[in-house]
Amino acid sequence: MSYTGVKVDCETLLSRFQETDSVRFEDFLKIWQDVKFSNIFLGGMRSLEMNKFTKESFAVACLYFLPPYTFQIRVGALYLLYGLYNTQLCQPKQKIRVALKDWHELESFHQDLLNAQHLDAVYIFRQMRLSRAFHFTGMPTLLTFRSIKKPTNSAGKEEFKDIRDKVKDLVSTDTLEEMLNIHEHYQKTKCLISADKSKPDKALSLIKDGFVDSLKNLVTEHQQWKKRTRKPRTEAEEKEATSQESEGSERARALAKIKSKSYNCVTVAPKSRRHRQVEMASVTPASNSKKRTRQKARKSTRKTAIKQEALDLEDDKEGGSKRRPKSTRLPIIPEEDSSSSSEEMPVVKRRRTSKKRGKTS
Secondary structure (H helix, E strand, C coil): CHHHHHHHHHHHHHHHHHHCCCCHHHHHHHHEEEHCHHHHHCCCCCHHHHHHHHHHHHHHHHHHHCCCCCHHHHHHHHHHHHHHHHHCCCCCCCCEEHHHHHHHHHHHHHHHHHHCCCCHHHHHHHHHCCCCCCECCCCCCCCCCCCCCCCCCCCHHHHHHHHCHHHHCCCCCHHHHHHHHHHHHHHHHHHHHCCCCCCCCHHCCCCCCCHHHHHHHHHHHHHHHHHHCCCCCHHHHHHHHHHHHHHHHHHHHHHHHHHHHHHHHCCCCHHHHHCCCCCCCCCCHHHHHHHHHHHHHHHHHHHHHHHHHHHHHHHHHHHCCCCCCCCCCCCCCCCCCCCHHHHHHCCCCCCCCCCCCCCCC
16 A cells, blocks of 8 residues: 555544544535545645555455454445545545445345434435445555556554454344243143143253253353453552462462472581592583683684694704705706707808899890
């Protein structure tokens, strides 16, 4: 995303709308006018850059218009798209890109608005459809052939997401009532089959009688536990946690002291094993041990160098007479005699050519 500020501005606008705890268009319009959000297009951009900026702003707003965000945030995103579409400066107007797979979600959202009688949101959605603001496409983003693009971070704000309780959705009040009715009907049929019509036989008792009540109690316990976990910690709970941590650290220190004392104590060997007397090695820090190893290495290198020099001197004294002194002069190349060189060189004879002189008469 090249325009990162657009996402930040849209999120701040939606967060302020979320604080109102309302889905009315009047409240959204007050926030829009307060922050002067229509000035987002007044940047002195050229036509191509303006088209790109408008498309990206639509993409950011459309991200919060789809699930998994809360109902209020989706209504706010609808109002935001309506405002951006009508205040854009592009000619012709840019359309909001909507994939075909997402259109079913928008239709169900429109039906929810109708059922909840949010007529202002229904009117705005209808006006956008009549003005043909939506561009129905196969994919939410434009795809081109053999184009390598950087992956865009399309993750929305976590605070806007609708956190649903799956246990509550699975076991609702309606399902519990249905299960209770089925259980009662099952008990009646067992009584009709059994010999004693008032009570069912023990052979037919395959399910507990209080099955629905126990399930209801489990769901309520789960909800209470979830509320407790969501609540912030009080000062007393924080103090208890810190006290537990301090107790654990004190215990660890005590164990470390006991171990150090046990290792410091050295058992005295008997008289028969005096030669195997145990000696306690003093523990030195790592820095001192490193220094000692370096000093030992230096001393050993010095000793070896001195020994080598002594051996070299002895060898020179013993074999001094046998060895010849090395000459520092350069080798002399003997020159050949001129006579021999002249004899060896071949003699080339030249013919004299007589010049013809002109005869004088």
